[in-house]
Amino acid sequence: GAVVSQHPSRVICKSGTSVKIECRSLDFQATTMFWYRQFPKQSLMLMATSNEGSKATYEQGVEKDKFLINHASLTLSTLTVTSAHPEDSSFYICSAWDSSGGYTFGSGTRLTVV
Amino acid sequence: DAKTTQPPSMDCAEGRAANLPCNHSTISGNEYVYWYRQIHSQGPQYIIHGLKNNETNEMASLIITEDRKSSTLILPHATLRDTAVYYCIVRSRRTGANNLFFGTGTRLTVIP
Numbered sequence: 001g002a003v004v005s006q007h008p009s010r011v012i013c014k015s016g017t018s019v020k021i022e023c024r025s026l027d028f029q030a031t032t033m034f035w036y037r038q039f040p041k042q043s044l045m046l047m048a049t050s051n052e053g054s055k056a057t058y059e060q061g062v063e064k065d066k067f068l069i070n071h072a073s074l075t076l077s078t079l080t081v082t083s084a085h086p087e088d089s090s091f092y093i094c095s096a097w098d099s100s101g102g103y104t105f106g107s108g109t110r111l112t113v114v
Numbered sequence: 115d116a117k118t119t120q121p122p123s124m125d126c127a128e129g130r131a132a133n134l135p136c137n138h139s140t141i142s143g144n145e146y147v148y149w150y151r152q153i154h155s156q157g158p159q160y161i162i163h164g165l166k167n168n169e170t171n172e173m174a175s176l177i178i179t180e181d182r183k184s185s186t187l188i189l190p191h192a193t194l195r196d197t198a199v200y201y202c203i204v205r206s207r208r209t210g211a212n213n214l215f216f217g218t219g220t221r222l223t224v225i226p
Contacts, residue, residue, distance in 0.1 A: 006157070034213055043201075044158070044216040093157045095214070103214055105150075105157035 006106025023094030029074035030096035038091040132189040136202030151198040
């Protein structure tokens with residue numbers, strides 16, 4: 001079946017630095033990818049939707065200049081958390097949509113900002 | 115997409131069937147019912163989906179009522195590895211790549 005690889009699985013960074021998270025569709029082309037954030041004991045909250053070759057669409061309240069999303073190819077989308085602060089510590093998850101209508105999720109990235 | 119209502123938590127004895135209910139009373143004719151689960155600190159995993167008819171795969175069975183206003187996910191022989199949060203999601207397959215809206219889900223705990 002479809003596989004989405006998300007890296008890194010866990011990252012600790014210092015406050016003020018930037019962190020890049022990669023999401024790759026391994027055996028299919030993902031025209032659309034979604035980025036979610038999940039705080040402890042809460043559900044997944046959509047941050048942004050990215051379409052290959054175009055600018056991402058951000059949900060209300062999500063700062064586009066802080067969470068940079070690039071979807072330069074049909075198999076790769078990246079999320080960069082810029083100038084990270086402790087409140088950005090969370091579980092970040094990507095999801096890829098393929099043309100057959102299926103959604104495949106990455107394994108998630110646990111970000112801790114110290 | 116129609117919203118769903120699920121109980122916040124359920125327990126199930128290991129080896130017994132786990133029946134997870136979901137209400138989706140505002141579902142429309144072209145909307146499917148999807149089930150995903152999320153094991154702690156992992157990404158959601160697809161389980162099953164259906165439109166009208168009951169569906170079964172190697173993981174679970176999905177029972178949809180005739181009026182389609184509710185459904186039940188059945189894990190026939192629950193194991194400890196089935197402990198997870200289960201999400202029932204309703205969406206149309208015809209609207210292209212739209213976000214999957216995750217509600218609060220049901221936290222299933224399988225007890226030894």
